[in-house]
Each structure stands twice: as structure tokens, then as C-alpha cells.
Amino acid sequence: MALRVFNTMSGRKEEFVPIHGNRVQMFVCGPTVYDYSHLGHARTYVAYDVIAKYLRYRGYSVFYIMNITDLDDKIIRRARELGKGPLDVAREFEVEFYRDMASLGVDAVNLYARATEHIDEMIEQIEGLLEKGYAYVTETGVYYDVTKFPRYGRLSHQNPKELVVHRIEVDPTKRNPGDFALWKRSKEGEPSWDSPFGPGRPGWHIEDTAITLTYFGPQYDIHGGAIELIFPHHEAEIAQAEAYTGVSPLVKYWVHTGILYVNGEKMSKSLGNFITIRDSMKRYDKNTHRMFFVSTLYRSPMDYTDEAMREAKAKVDGIKNSYFALKSLRAGSGGRELLAALDRAREGFLESMDDDFNTPKALSHLFGLTREINRYCSKHEEVEEGIRERVLSTLEEFLSILGIEFGERVDERLLEGLLRLLVDVREGLRRERRYEEADEIRRRLKELGIVLEDTSRGTVWKVEG
RNA sequence: GCCCGGGUGGCGGAGUGGCUCACGCGGUCGCCUGCAGAGCGACUUCAUGUGGGUUCGAAUCCCACCCCGGGCUCCA
Numbered sequence: 001m002a003l004r005v006f007n008t009m010s011g012r013k014e015e016f017v018p019i020h021g022n023r024v025q026m027f028v029c030g031p032t033v034y035d036y037s038h039l040g041h042a043r044t045y046v047a048y049d050v051i052a053k054y055l056r057y058r059g060y061s062v063f064y065i066m067n068i069t070d071l072d073d074k075i076i077r078r079a080r081e082l083g084k085g086p087l088d089v090a091r092e093f094e095v096e097f098y099r100d101m102a103s104l105g106v107d108a109v110n111l112y113a114r115a116t117e118h119i120d121e122m123i124e125q126i127e128g129l130l131e132k133g134y135a136y137v138t139e140t141g142v143y144y145d146v147t148k149f150p151r152y153g154r155l156s157h158q159n160p161k162e163l164v165v166h167r168i169e170v171d172p173t174k175r176n177p178g179d180f181a182l183w184k185r186s187k188e189g190e191p192s193w194d195s196p197f198g199p200g201r202p203g204w205h206i207e208d209t210a211i212t213l214t215y216f217g218p219q220y221d222i223h224g225g226a227i228e229l230i231f232p233h234h235e236a237e238i239a240q241a242e243a244y245t246g247v248s249p250l251v252k253y254w255v256h257t258g259i260l261y262v263n264g265e266k267m268s269k270s271l272g273n274f275i276t277i278r279d280s281m282k283r284y285d286k287n288t289h290r291m292f293f294v295s296t297l298y299r300s301p302m303d304y305t306d307e308a309m310r311e312a313k314a315k316v317d318g319i320k321n322s323y324f325a326l327k328s329l330r331a332g333s334g335g336r337e338l339l340a341a342l343d344r345a346r347e348g349f350l351e352s353m354d355d356d357f358n359t360p361k362a363l364s365h366l367f368g369l370t371r372e373i374n375r376y377c378s379k380h381e382e383v384e385e386g387i388r389e390r391v392l393s394t395l396e397e398f399l400s401i402l403g404i405e406f407g408e409r410v411d412e413r414l415l416e417g418l419l420r421l422l423v424d425v426r427e428g429l430r431r432e433r434r435y436e437e438a439d440e441i442r443r444r445l446k447e448l449g450i451v452l453e454d455t456s457r458g459t460v461w462k463v464e465g
Numbered sequence: 466g467c468c469c470g471g472g473u474g475g476c477g478g479a480g481u482g483g484c485u486c487a488c489g490c491g492g493u494c495g496c497c498u499g500c501a502g503a504g505c506g507a508c509u510u511c512a513u514g515u516g517g518g519u520u521c522g523a524a525u526c527c528c529a530c531c532c533c534g535g536g537c538u539c540c541a
Binding site (some may be wrong): 008011028029030031032037038039040041042043044045047072073074146153156157158159170177178179180181204205225226227228229230231232233235236257258259260261264266268295296297299300301302303305307308310311312314315317318321322325352358360361363364365366367368371374375377378379 | 467468469470471476477478479480487488489490491497502503504505533534535536537538539540541
């Protein structure tokens with residue numbers, strides 16, 4: 001059974017065959033760090049986190065790089081608002097980004113690469129493009145002449161000649177309206193780097209190709225990003241890199257994630273429905289978020305609503321209940337029927353994930369397994385230890401690909417609350433002079449290493465050892 | 466205007482020619498149960514935007530149309 005991946009370039013699912021045998025080079029467009037990350041970022045980065053985890057599970061050695069755009073008009077604007085330096089603002093929100101990713105369990109990235117740390121490589125590329133005649137210098141900067149690159153428009157399936165509608169004011173010094181900036185001359189007070197074409201800063205698209213060329217070379221396996229980046233961003237990357245290196249294609253598999261809506265509308269600040277990851281995390285935990293995201297194909301649009309999040313939580317709870325039901329059965333005999341269900345689930349799960357990372361379908365096979373577990377647990381009181389071990393570890397394995405996990409550890413606050421409760425119940429029993437039951441609680445806790453001491457000011461507890 | 470997606474039951478959401486169309490959520494009933502919860506079983510189920518066409522057979526292929534969304538040099 002082969003892994004198949006949907007490639008935006010061809011518009012169909014293709015068998016996944018990495019360029020370098022077992023090694024997979026994967027690059028995903030990271031955030032521009034000028035504000036707190038929102039749920040759209042969460043959706044995209046969770047999707048690629050799952051993809052990277054699954055590829056690793058399948059035995060591939062994945063080198064996963066994400067860029068950090070720490071230099072850009074939006075950052076400069078934000079810095080002015082905050083009265084800080086642009087790079088300070090970028091560092092600050094970069095740290096917040098990592099914090100948000102950690103809260104979502106996004107941890108598959110091997111290298112976060114900052115744009116500002118690859119300026120030399122960008123300048124080198126721009127020089128190369130000038131030499132080869134793909135770029136030209138004007139008084140406002142350096143531009144890429146898209147008419148020089150015949151494949152321009154292939155990824156987005158557009159004819160460049162028909163791209164005549166422009167939302168943004170076109171720089172008058174450009175040869176063609178569709179030409180994009182490789183280097184921008186800095187205005188007064190803007191961050192600036194020296195270059196052979198004058199002081200300035202790089203255009204947006206060049207950072208990604210500078211980074212991938214540095215770490216991957218002229219060709220790599222997977223380039224991911226959200227769907228709205230196909231044009232012009234990814235188109236520009238192809239034009240730059242392939243013109244510069246002469247190697248085509250730049251990327252073997254172009255992968256794009258679908259848009260996240262909030263209550264049916266695309267998130268935007270003007271609509272007031274811009275939800276940050278940290279705000280959403282206050283209401284729903286990591287597992288709920290992950291379950292929400294993997295309940296839809298990564299390529300499909302999805303809608304963030306309270307209803308959908310409640311449903312995601314219910315799904316997580318269902319699996320968790322089943323997991324702990326099996327876990328808490330007595331060790332003994334029985335459970336062979338679980339192995340058959342386990343094999344079916346494994347096969348179905350892997351087959352679904354192999355089919356362009358079809359997480360909703362893969363989930364359906366996990367639910368099939370949990371139903372069998374529940375059926376077993378409702379009829380039996382014990383299970384063979386080895387069988388339990390196999391079922392639970394496989395379940396954990398699959399859930400961890402999706403980024404869902406059930407913690408075992410009881411945190412401090414829960415432990416304290418629990419003991420407070422037991423002490424209170426015991427106090428009630430003592431008041432009713434039901435000392436045998438009260439002593440039973442004290443004895444059982446002692447067995448667990450918790451000592452209760454009744455003092456004149458009430459009962460205190462301590463952990464032995 | 467051009468390019469690209471999407472429209473499936475009460476809801477979410479799989480499924481690219483054919484075994485009663487998954488799976489989940491919600492709801493109803495029953496079982497279990499001191500109560501609650503969880504679970505089990507049954508039902509909710511004869512859903513594929515509209516109109517044509519191809520076919521023995523279409524959610525799936527073709528044509529036309531309607532609606533929603535994304536992109537068109539800001540964007541995850």
C-alpha cells in the first residue's frame with residue numbers, strides 16, 4: 001500500500017516517492033510575527049504537524065523547516081504603533097508563536113529559520129537573477145520580470161496575461177504590473193541592510209527560496225502552506241528558484257491547507273472575529289483543538305463554532321473513556337476478540353492516512369476499535385495483560401500521530417483537592433462516630449503512602465518518604 | 466472578468482460508478498444502574514444544490530445553470 005499525496009501542481013493525488021530515498025525534506029511557510037497567532041495558523045500548523053508525524057511513523061526521516069518572517073511591512077507598521085523597534089516586535093511575537101504552538105502540541109518542526117538570518121543568501125540569489133536577466137533594478141528596488149519565466153502561473157493554473165486585476169497600487173517603475181519585488185529600497189527609519197543594489201530590505205518571497213536553497217539545495221520534496229499563498233507567493237518562489245538554479249521542479253509535492261472560518265466567515269480584524277490561539281485555548285484544551293482540526297480533511301475548508309468544538313470534545317471524551325475502561329480491567333484471561341478488532345483498526349487507520357492523510361476516515365477506524373473495547377468492557381471484568389498492552393499501545397500510537405494524548409499524571413492541584421475531599425468525608429464519618437469506616441480511609445491512604453494526622457486544629461496530610 | 470475550491474441526513478463529515486452511503490455528534494426508546502455518569506442494543510436513515518445527459522447502475526462521469534467561498538502581487 002503506497003502513500004499518496006495531493007499535489008496542487010498536478011491537481012491530483014500522486015504516489016509519494018521522496019527524492020532522496022528515505023529522507024524527506026519538508027518546508028512550510030511560517031508566520032509573519034507581528035501579532036499573536038490566530039486559529040488559522042493553528043489549523044495549518046496542526047495539519048503539517050500531523051503530516052510530519054505520520055511520515056515519521058511510516059519510517060521516513062523527515063527534515064522539517066519552517067521560516068519565520070521577522071521582517072516585513074506589517075511588522076514595521078506594528079512597531080510604529082507600539083513605539084518599539086521592528087526587530088524587537090518580531091522577536092517578541094516569535095516567542096509567543098512558539099508558546100502557542102507548544103500549547104497545541106505542534107512539535108514536529110526541526111528548524112525554525114528567520115528571514116533576517118538569511119539576508120546574505122537572499123542577496124546572492126538576487127544578484128544571480130540580475131546576472132541571468134530575470135531581474136532588473138529601478139529607483140525603488142529590484143524586481144523580477146515575470147514575462148521572462150514561461151512557467152509563471154503553472155502552480156495556480158492561471159495565465160499571467162489574464163492577471164490584470166490588481167488590488168494594490170502598482171509600483172510605477174515596474175516593467176510589468178505582475179512583476180514582484182526582490183529587494184525594496186528602504187525609506188527613512190525603516191530597517192535596512194547594505195547590498196550591491198543599495199540599502200534596503202528583501203521582498204517577501206525571496207526568504208523562502210534562500211532558506212530552502214541553503215538547507216535543502218535546489219530541489220526538495222514537500223512545500224506546504226495555506227491555500228491563499230498559492231498565488232503569488234508560491235508562484236514567485238518557483239520563478240525565483242528555478243530561474244536561479246536552472247533546476248526544475250523546485251518542489252516535488254505542493255501541499256496546501258484549506259481556509260478556517262469562524263462562524264461561517266473568514267477571520268479578519270475588520271470583522272472582529274479574529275480569534276487568537278491563546279483565547280481559544282482558554283475555552284478548550286489541546287486534545288479538543290487537535291480533534292477539531294483532524295475531523296476534517298486538511299485541504300477542505302472548515303468552520304470554527306462552539307458546536308463543532310463541543311463535538312470535538314465529546315469525541316475525545318469518548319475515546320478517553322474507552323481507553324481507561326480497558327486500562328482499569330483486572331488482569332486475567334480473555335480479550336482475544338480485541339486483537340481481531342485491533343488488526344482491523346490498524347489496517348483501516350493506516351490505509352486512510354496513506355490516502356492523502358485522510359484523518360477523518362482514519363478516526364472512524366479508531367472509533368470502530370473503541371466500540372469493540374467498550375463492548376468487551378461491558379461484558380467482562382478481566383483481560384489478558386499482553387492483549388491489553390497491545391491494544392492500548394497501538395491506540396496511543398495512533399492518537400499521538402494526531403497529537404492527542406491522555407496524561408497519566410495527576411497534577412498537584414487535583415491531588416490536593418482529592419485529599420481535601422477524602423479528609424472531609426472522613427470528618428463526616430468521625431462526627432457520626434462511624435470510626436471503622438474512618439479508619440479504613442486512613443489505613444488505605446497509608447498504604448498509598450499518605451499519612452493522615454488528626455490534630456486539634458483539624459486533619460492534616462503528608463506524603464511519606 | 467480570469468483561475469481554483471466547495472454545495473451530502475437534525476448537525477459535523479467521509480465516500481470519485483455497484484455490496485442497505487462509513488464514522489462521529491445530537492435526539493428517542495430499551496438494557497445496565499441506589500443516584501449520577503459511562504457503556505451496550507435499537508431507532509433516528511430510504512441525505513447527495515438545480516435541470517438535462519451517459520450507463521444495466523451516478524454523490525461519483527459529461528453538459529448547462531444556481532449558490533457559497535478562496536486567489537488575482539497584504540494573508541496560515
